[in-house]
Amino acid sequence: MSAGQALRPAAPAPARRFSLTPAQIRFSTLLRREVSRFLKIKRQTLGAPLLETFLYISVFGAALGSRIQQLDGIDYVLFITPGLILMAWAINAFSNNSSSILQQKFQRAIDDQLSSPASPLELLLAFSLGGFLRGLIVSLITFVVAWLLIGLPVVNAVVLLTALFLVGFFFSQLGVLIGVRAEQFDDVSFAQTFVLQPLIFLGGVFYSASLLPEPFQTITHFNPVYYMIGLVRYGFLGYEEVDVGLSLAVLSLATAALFAVNLRLFKTGYRLRA
Amino acid sequence: MGKMQFDPDIAGNGCAPASPNAPALDVADLVKRYPTGTEALKSVSLAIQPGEFFGLLGPNGAGKSTLIHCATGLAQPTSGSIEVFGHDAIDHYGHARLAVGLAPQDLNLDWFLTLEETLDFHGGYFGMRKRDRRERTKELLDAFSLTEKREERTRTLSGGMKRRLILARALMHRPRLLILDEPTAGVDVELRLELWQYVQRINEEGTTILLTTHYLEEAEQLCDRIAFINDGEIVARGTPDELASEYDVGSLEDAYLKLVGRSELSRAKVEAVLP
Numbered sequence: 001m002s003a004g005q006a007l008r009p010a011a012p013a014p015a016r017r018f019s020l021t022p023a024q025i026r027f028s029t030l031l032r033r034e035v036s037r038f039l040k041i042k043r044q045t046l047g048a049p050l051l052e053t054f055l056y057i058s059v060f061g062a063a064l065g066s067r068i069q070q071l072d073g074i075d076y077v078l079f080i081t082p083g084l085i086l087m088a089w090a091i092n093a094f095s096n097n098s099s100s101i102l103q104q105k106f107q108r109a110i111d112d113q114l115s116s117p118a119s120p121l122e123l124l125l126a127f128s129l130g131g132f133l134r135g136l137i138v139s140l141i142t143f144v145v146a147w148l149l150i151g152l153p154v155v156n157a158v159v160l161l162t163a164l165f166l167v168g169f170f171f172s173q174l175g176v177l178i179g180v181r182a183e184q185f186d187d188v189s190f191a192q193t194f195v196l197q198p199l200i201f202l203g204g205v206f207y208s209a210s211l212l213p214e215p216f217q218t219i220t221h222f223n224p225v226y227y228m229i230g231l232v233r234y235g236f237l238g239y240e241e242v243d244v245g246l247s248l249a250v251l252s253l254a255t256a257a258l259f260a261v262n263l264r265l266f267k268t269g270y271r272l273r274a
Numbered sequence: 275m276g277k278m279q280f281d282p283d284i285a286g287n288g289c290a291p292a293s294p295n296a297p298a299l300d301v302a303d304l305v306k307r308y309p310t311g312t313e314a315l316k317s318v319s320l321a322i323q324p325g326e327f328f329g330l331l332g333p334n335g336a337g338k339s340t341l342i343h344c345a346t347g348l349a350q351p352t353s354g355s356i357e358v359f360g361h362d363a364i365d366h367y368g369h370a371r372l373a374v375g376l377a378p379q380d381l382n383l384d385w386f387l388t389l390e391e392t393l394d395f396h397g398g399y400f401g402m403r404k405r406d407r408r409e410r411t412k413e414l415l416d417a418f419s420l421t422e423k424r425e426e427r428t429r430t431l432s433g434g435m436k437r438r439l440i441l442a443r444a445l446m447h448r449p450r451l452l453i454l455d456e457p458t459a460g461v462d463v464e465l466r467l468e469l470w471q472y473v474q475r476i477n478e479e480g481t482t483i484l485l486t487t488h489y490l491e492e493a494e495q496l497c498d499r500i501a502f503i504n505d506g507e508i509v510a511r512g513t514p515d516e517l518a519s520e521y522d523v524g525s526l527e528d529a530y531l532k533l534v535g536r537s538e539l540s541r542a543k544v545e546a547v548l549p
Contacts, residue, residue, distance in 0.1 A: 022401025029398025037386050108382035112443070115346040116399035117371040274308075274340070274349035 027122050030113060034130025038096055045096065049138045053088050057081060057146070060206055071208050074237055081146045082236040083205030083229045088142055089135035089168045090225075094175040094196055096131035098188045101179030105272070114273060120266035127179075128172040128262075135168050152236060159244055160235025166251045167228050171196075173258040180265050180272060199225045208241065227251065292360025292369075297321040298451045298482035299345060304354035306340050306506075314340040316506040317354070322499075324359070324450070327474075327483045329497035331490065333534050337506040338486040339379060342455050346376045358451060372400060375449030379456040379486075381436045383428040389415065389439055390424045393446050400447035407446075414442040417472075434465045441469065451482045458489065470496060494526040502533050509533060 020028065038045040061077030068076040104110035113123060146152040154160055178191045203225030209217055220226050228251060230242030266272065299322040306315040315337050322328045330338050343349035345356050345363055356363040356370075363370035383392060390411055397407035415421045418438040423431065428439065437457065444452060454473065458466040470492060477483050487493050493500060494514045501511040510517055510533070514526045521529035528540050537543070 019403070025401045025403065026399055029395055032398070033387075033395050036391070040386055104384065107384060108378075108380050109384035111348055111376075111378060111382050112384075112396055113399060115348055115371065115374075115376055116396075117368040117401070118399060119368075269350050273347065274343055 023122075026116070026118055027126060030118060030122060030126030031129055033113075034096075034100060034126055035133055037100055038130065038134045045092070045134055046138060049088055049092050050141055053084050053138070053142050054145070056084050061150075071211070072239065074239060075150075077150055078152060078237065079208070079233075079239075080206050081142075081150065081152050082233045083203075085139045085142050085146070085236075086164070086167055086229055086232045087200050087205055089139040089164060090171040090200060090228075091135075091192070091196065092138050093131035093135035093168050093171040094178070095188075095192060096134045097127055097172055097175030098179035098182065098191070099185075100130060101127055101176060102182045102185065102188055105179075105182075106185075110272065114269075120263060124176065124259075124262050124266045127176050128169065128259075130172075131175050132168045132172040135171070139164065139168075154236055155238035156235050159231060159248070162248060163228065163231035163235055163251070166248070166255050167232065170228075170251065170255040170258060173255065173262055176262050177258065177265070180262070180270065183271075199223055204229050204241075210241065224251075224254065290359075291324075292357075296324075296357065296360030298324045298326065298359060299484060300355075300357040300360075301341070301345070302355045304341070304344060304356065305352045306337075306344055306349060307352040314506050315344070315351075315354075318503070318506070318508055320501060320508060320511075322451075322482060322484060324482055325477075325480055327477045327496055327498050328485065329493040329500040330484060330486045330503060331493060331500055331530060332486075332503035336503045338503055339455055340506075341503070342376070342378075342453055342484070342486070346374055346453065347371060372447065373450045375444035375447065375452045377441045377444040377452070377454045377457050379459060381433070381440065383431075383436055383439060385427060385429040388425050388427055389420055389431075392428055392439060393443055396443045396446045402447060410446060410448075414445060418442045434461050437461050437465065437469070441472075445476070449481070451484065452476065453484045455486050456488065457485070458487065458492075466492075490525075490527040490530055500526065502530065504533055 057077065057080070060080055064076065070076060071079045101110070104113075118126075143152065174196075178188055182188050182191075202220065203223045204220065209220040209226060212220060227242050227247040230240075231244060231247050231251070233239050233241065234244055264270075299320070301318055301320040304315050304318040305313065307313045318337070318341060320341075330341065332338050340349060344351045345358070347363070347367055351364060358370035358373050361367075361369035361373070363374075387395065393411040393414060394407050397410060402410065412421075415424050418441065420435060420438060420442065423435065428436065431439065437460075441454075441457060444454075452473070457473075458469055461469070466489075473483060473485075474496060485493065485497065497514065499511065499513055500517060502509050502517070510520055510529075512520065517529045518525055521532045523529050523532055523540075524542070528537070528542070531537050531539050
């Protein structure tokens with residue numbers, strides 16, 4: 001360290017046609033930090049989920065599919081792929097955000113963002129979009145590969161994109177909520193293993209709920225993920241198992257409610273600020 | 275070294291004082307009560323003038339860090355007000371935060387980031403433009419002798435290097451008020467002296483410093499004014515000489531020992547009983 005070395009004042013910014021405002025720079029940096037975190041460990045954050053998704057497609061689609069052939073007139077491998085794409089987005093969005101927030105809380109590195117001029121809304125959106133984008137990347141790659149290999153169609157792009165974006169944002173919010181509430185890494189893995197994965201697996205990724213005997217068919221209707229899978233499956237395949245309009249409306253409301261809860265937590269500093 | 279200045283364009287016009295005579299930090303009737311009922315700050319009032327080197331001393335758990343956390347948004351005050359250069363630092367904190375740089379007591383670096391990224395992201399959080407961030411990062415890494423390590427992740431650094439990086443990060447956005455919360459805790463003598471030399475220099479250049487430390491001789495040498503905080507209350511304030519005379523002792527250290535009720539540990543008394 002050289003105490004005598006000059007620290008120069010800021011040079012005047014050159015005039016430019018397009019330049020970001022300080023608020024835009026702040027938000028893009030907060031988001032860049034979240035994206036760079038998962039890109040630095042992409043074997044774990046992108047490679048592993050992709051491998052997992054393709055293993056599901058191979059085992060359930062190719063191996064089991066040769067026995068089941070079709071479900072409600074749709075090739076089994078095609079039937080399960082929309083749910084797998086949803087599952088990839090949901091789990092990646094959730095685990096990214098929950099672990100990123102908890103890790104930064106654990107190291108208290110999050111204080112750097114919390115003591116900046118960033119607003120609670122900017123902080124929440126940046127943390128949310130980190131996981132959202134990770135889920136988007138994994139899902140997009142899965143979709144492109146599924147489209148090339150098994151000809152996965154897109155029957156209703158509007159419903160599909162709306163549903164997937166809502167699902168991605170919903171699980172991003174859920175990840176943020178768990179990350180903020182968590183005090184140890186066990187809290188995050190508990191939520192993922194004992195709540196999230198059972199809900200997704202029992203929501204009908206690998207089967208149609210209409211095939212289940214009672215009371216399991218009725219019980220499935222209380223699982224919110226069932227409606228999410230129904231929407232995404234409708235968007236890809238045109239297979240209508242749920243009321244599309246009602247499911248979209250409920251999913252939108254649930255996502256908005258979760259976002260409102262998280263915004264409240266960021267505003268009050270719950271388990272973030274002393 | 276030229277006077278450090280804050281370019282309003284760099285950080286969104288957020289750093290100009292609200293009024294020309296506004297204190298660098300003005301804390302009034304600040305109360306911080308935790309949900310457990312513990313009152314960490316009991317109606318604390320404190321004003322630090324621009325350009326001052328101000329020391330906040332007190333035993334562990336006295337409320338020093340809580341006060342700093344309230345001023346920097348890391349803790350929510352229960353009541354009272356905090357202003358930084360005349361800008362509200364609690365509810366509409368945007369302008370106030372731009373003017374404050376915090377070097378916390380904990381080595382709170384993100385293990386995933388390199389040294390360059392640590393500074394670059396921090397500058398981004400404060401709205402600095404890319405070119406300015408790049409230049410400032412290079413300048414600070416050079417100034418703190420960290421350039422060789424710039425592409426390494428922070429977890430690979432020694433404790434002393436982490437401490438230097440934390441100070442560099444606090445200075446990244448050119449704050450007008452630098453808050454140093456026990457910046458030399460656990461560092462070797464050489465680095466401690468270097469840090470003090472550096473901090474003195476930026477104070478001479480116009481940056482206001484709020485320092486907490488357990489090294490009383492250094493506080494005595496460095497600080498223009500000092501406040502003693504104990505059990506969540508400011509119990510005395512003044513220049514080191516004023517404090518010594520208020521407590522009717524010969525040094526700041528003895529005044530401090532009297533404050534915490536441990537006068538028997540005074541060097542004069544200990545030397546007197548040693549064979």
